[in-house]
Amino acid sequence: MMHAQTLFFTAPGQVEIRQTPLPPLTQGQLLVETICSAISPGTEMLVYRGEFPKGLADDHDVFSSKLEYPTPYGYATVGRVIKISKEMRHRWLDRLVFVFKPHTSHFIATPEELLPLPDGMSPETACFLPSMETAVNLVQDAAPVLGERVLVLGQGIIGLLTASLLSEFPLEKLAVVDRYERRREALSIDHSKVQLSTFNPDAPNFREQAKARNGYDLTFELSGSPSALNDAIALTGFGGRVIIGSWYGKKKTALDLGGEFHRSRIKLISSQVSTIAPELSARWEKGRRFQVAWDALERTRPEKWITHRFSLEEAGQAYHLLDKKPEETIQILLQYGHEI
Numbered sequence: 010m011m012h013a014q015t016l017f018f019t020a021p022g023q024v025e026i027r028q029t030p031l032p033p034l035t036q037g038q039l040l041v042e043t044i045c046s047a048i049s050p051g052t053e054m055l056v057y058r059g060e061f062p063k064g065l066a067d068d069h070d071v072f073s074s075k076l077e078y079p080t081p082y083g084y085a086t087v088g089r090v091i092k093i094s095k096e097m098r099h100r101w102l103d104r105l106v107f108v109f110k111p112h113t114s115h116f117i118a119t120p121e122e123l124l125p126l127p128d129g130m131s132p133e134t135a136c137f138l139p140s141m142e143t144a145v146n147l148v149q150d151a152a153p154v155l156g157e158r159v160l161v162l163g164q165g166i167i168g169l170l171t172a173s174l175l176s177e178f179p180l181e182k183l184a185v186v187d188r189y190e191r192r193r194e195a196l197s198i199d200h201s202k203v204q205l206s207t208f209n210p211d212a213p214n215f216r217e218q219a220k221a222r223n224g225y226d227l228t229f230e231l232s233g234s235p236s237a238l239n240d241a242i243a244l245t246g247f248g249g250r251v252i253i254g255s256w257y258g259k260k261k262t263a264l265d266l267g268g269e270f271h272r273s274r275i276k277l278i279s280s281q282v283s284t285i286a287p288e289l290s291a292r293w294e295k296g297r298r299f300q301v302a303w304d305a306l307e308r309t310r311p312e313k314w315i316t317h318r319f320s321l322e323e324a325g326q327a328y329h330l331l332d333k334k335p336e337e338t339i340q341i342l343l344q345y346g347h348e349i
Contacts, residue, residue: 016112016324016343019079021059022332024325029081031115038117039101040092046112047085047136048341050165050331051233055258056082057328062259081111085139087132088116088345090123107135114321114345127303136342137170137311142302143254143282144170149289149298150280151227151252158182160225162210162241163232164192166314166340167254171229172196173309176203182221186210186240187232189336195314216243223247230255235262242270242277250276314339321345 011031019025034040055061061076076082090104097120106123110116126135144167153159159180161172164187172185176198184206187193193207208219210232224246230237233255241251242265285293316339319327327341 011115013113013115014321015081015114016083016321017079017081018056022057024057024328025079026322026324029113031117034092034094034117036094036096037119038094039090039097039120039123041088041106041108041116041118041123042091043086043088043112043114043116043345044105044132045087045136045345046083046110046343047140048083048112048327048331048343049085049139050335050338050341051167052256053082053328054331055256056080057332060258060260081113083112084109085136086110086112086116087126087135105132105135107138109139112321112324112343124299127307130303130307131312133312133315133342134306134310137166137306137340138299138302139282140166141170141306141309141311142298143167144174145298145302145305146282146285147171147229147231147252147254147280148174149293150278150286151229151250153178153180153227155179156181157226158184158221158224158246160184160186160219160221160228160241160244162186162228162230162237163234163255164189164195165231165233166311168192168229168231169195169314169339170305170309170311171231171254173198173311174305176205178203180204182206184208184219184221184225186219191316191336192339195339210237210240216240219244221246225249228252233257235260238262238277239265242266242273242275243268245273245275248274250278252278252280254280256281311340315342317341318344 012028014026015029017025017027087107090101093101105126161168164185180203182204186208188211226249228241228245229252230241231254235257321343
């Protein structure tokens with residue numbers, strides 16, 4: 010029996026690489042050899058730190074079980090089909106595919122689970138698909154309006170991709186916020202399209218510096234820090250919208266809703282990629298949104314934001330780096346030693 014090398018989260022701050030059995034292929038199955046997978050610096054760090062609500066189902070439907078230790082995790086995997094069941098068409102053999110699977114060297118899947126890579130797209134670029142789909146969902150939920158003033162709190166990979174999409178709109182102003190200089194400076198856009206400003210939330214008088222005239226029309230909270238919601242509310246103008254894309258897990262904070270918020274008619278909108286907004290679902294489904302995300306990856310080429318690459322065996326170092334020195338990172342990839 011073949012075995013895969015699979016990453017398991019075993020306790021807060023601990024990961025292990027374990028051998029997991031791969032049974033023989035049955036009808037309609039394929040064997041995929043992983044080339045690379047992306048670490049989600051938001052969701053996976055909640056799992057790594059033990060900050061996820063115990064027993065909560067996975068957002069990406071990767072597992073049938075609830076989240077609890079020990080558990081494999083991850084949902085941004087790209088590989089090559091190396092074996093197919095006898096009755097399957099050979100068009101699948103040797104194909105590069107994306108799949109929502111944990112970090113593992115090999116896995117068995119069905120064609121319905123796989124998304125073939127667009128012609129010419131590299132596996133590293135394709136690893137950003139879940140993050141780009143999330144960014145697409147955030148922008149669709151926000152529905153930016155011509156000439157709006159927009160603020161993005163958090164310039165991790167989700168914030169960067171969201172801000173990159175927003176820069177394609179004819180906005181009056183786009184402002185991004187992050188405490189880490191490397192992330193604040195990562196976004197590069199054509200300034201003839203939109204005015205771009207960057208701010209450090211730890212700077213003295215941050216809110217006074219970042220404030221837009223009459224407040225921002227649209228604000229995204231993507232920092233992963235619940236306390237940033239107070240900044241989002243304070244910086245959003247009367248009748249504005251705050252899109253909350255962060256998953257806080259068990260982290261809590263006290264919201265300041267007793268000041269201007271009470272009279273401001275600000276809308277707080279939850280946005281999460283596992284579903285499509287009801288107002289869009291009559292015309293949109295996952296396949297259409299994936300196509301938009303693939304196209305956006307082609308335009309953005311986000312592999313420029315890969316700061317570190319580790320082998321699967323070095324995964325413990327990758328999570329330690331994210332946990333202790335996040336200011337040095339943007340996107341970390343795990344590589345599996347299989348040539349493209």
